[in-house]
Amino acid sequence: MKQGNLKRKISVFIGCMLLAGLAHPCGLFAQRKITIKLASLAPENTAWGDALNRISRAWSEVTRGEVELVVYHNGVVGEEKDVLQKLKLNQIQAAVFTSFGISLFYPKIMTLSAPFFIRNDDELKAVLDELKPELEKDINAQNFQTLTWVKSGWVKIFSKSPVFVPEDLKRLKMGTSTDTPELTQAFKNMGYNMIPIGGNDTLIALNSNQIQAVYQSPLIVGSLQIFGVAKHMTSMNVAPFMAGIFLNQRAWRTIPDQYKAELIRRSDLIAKEIDLSVTRLEDQAVKTMTTYGLVVNQINPDQAQQWYDDAKKGIDRLLGTTFDRNLYQRIQGILENYRNRKR
Secondary structure, three states: OOHHHHHHHHHHHHHHHHHHHHHOOOOOOOOOOEEEEEEOOOOOOOHHHHHHHHHHHHHHHHOOOOEEEEEEOOOOOOOHHHHHHHHHOOOOOEEEEEHHHHOOOOHHHHHHHOOOOOOOHHHHHHHHHHHHHHHHHHHHOOOEEEEEEEEEEEEEEEEOOOOOOHHHHHOOEEEEOOOOHHHHHHHHHOOOEEEEOOHHHHHHHHHOOOOOEEEEOHHHHHHOOHHHOOOEEEEEEEEEEEEEEEEEHHHHHHOOHHHHHHHHHHHHHHHHHHHHHHHHHHHHHHHHHHHOOOEEEOOOHHHHHHHHHHHHHHHHOOEOOOEOHHHHHHHHHHHHHHHHHHO
16 A cells, blocks of 8 residues: 555544544543532522522533532531531532531631621621622632622521510520530620520420520521420521532632633522522511511610620620631721711
8 A cells, every 4th residue: 555545544534533523422522521519408498409409500501511510408418517528528529608617617707797796688788798809819718719608597586585685685594506606605705694505406405494595597496496485586686697609629620711700600690599588588487487476576776785785895805716806897897887878
């Protein structure tokens, strides 16, 4: 065979192989598929579960199937500390963390949840609008990638007898979770009698009078039927309850750069809907509980000021230890400017 003919045949053969690879998904240039496994404590049949499934579909759409986000709902991967360890080991690549989970790798975040500091949704928005880029930069520097933030509701005080002012609560034993050491320490510093209780034992402790009050989300109080014993809810917000979706940087680097901005944008849009859903669900939960005997004790401005003054004295002694002093002062400045504009 002449050398020229051999070269032509080799060229034709290579060309056919290349075309076959392009034409067939199992061929030479098959599309690379990236799988991101995401862990969530939330049940799938909740607003959170639905939103995560929608984010998964959005990622597939944006990347034309190149990135698959697989969601593990219902806490099947473990508690937040277990999830964090698996995230660091890349056994999973993404996770939903609450404020308490985020504090395991970024303790400063609990400053946002200092009792009676940030008082409503508008104040929380004002703080996050200014500080979120800085918080994300700090977190991302620790080998994570922040995908989006979500407000998961507000912590309220539920008690067996009416609570209108701090002295009412100081007469009671208040159950506290071992997962919230910052809030526990803050309340102790304000002079409250804090009793550590396992989450599943709250109702038992209330029934046995081991405790007479708890601070908790209305959604959790409703789902655990706590309001059947702790029949009083103090109307004012204690602290916001935050959550966020985070990836490890190892996984984030595998995603092609041309998709990243749109993945964040689409995820953030869906997260904003969770915010609205949680607010709506909290309102519905409180309304439902009132039909079954819950009493909402409305706090007047003078009573509210007693809580704010009492909290400030306790929190001031925790700056630099339990709460980050610099972040607290930054938030305080934002809140003062916001409240002055509202007057």
